[in-house]
Amino acid sequence: MVILAGSSAIISPVLLRALLPWVADGEAPRIDLIDLGRALLITQLLPLLLGLMVKHWRPQLAEKLLSPFELVSKILNLGAAGLILATQLHMLTEIRMRGFAGMLILLVASLIIGWLAGGAGCKNRKTVALTTSLRNVGVGLVIVTGNFDGTPAVSAALAYGIVEVFGSLLVALWWGRADMMARRLGRPTKHS
DSSP states (O other): OHHHHHHHHHHHHHHHHHHHHHHSSSSOOOOOHHHHHHHHIIIIIHHHHHHHHHHHHOHHHHHHHHHHHHHHHHHHHHHHHHHHHHHHHHHHTTOOHHHHHHHHHHHHHHHHHHHHHTOSSHHHHHHHHHHHHTTTHHHHHHHHHHHSTTSHHHHHHHHHHHHHHHHHHHHHHHHHHHHHHHHHTTOOOSOO
């Protein structure tokens, strides 16, 4: 997680710069890599580093702060999604079915890649699959709101965030239900 979060703040701007002209119709919009990198470092890498430092030097304090910070994180995420949804609803309705199909393909591919990279044991595979499927929507929203505000890119990033959260939730519920049924029947769980 640390490597992924840290590297995405650096790799995302570089990949965006390299891939945007390839996928853009006509001339690609200009991206300020310094501002983008700064925004990602402040919103992603700095909080991660602070959390790791507190966990290392003050583990009891980190344990006490975990629940309140998780609650604040959930509230802020819901608030941000709500604000974007409220301001971009008209653009969300313009996303075509093939756009949603592409989002589902990306979600399934992320789950499969995470499962394959999960190593030994189904519990590890499930954890890595779900973590992989939920990666980087925050980074995507930082990028699009900072560089493509008022464009369909914001709606697409938000729509994918919704698809990945609900899709991953359904997969997690399915795995949990399968494990529960297997325990009730007294069989070893296939997915644990």
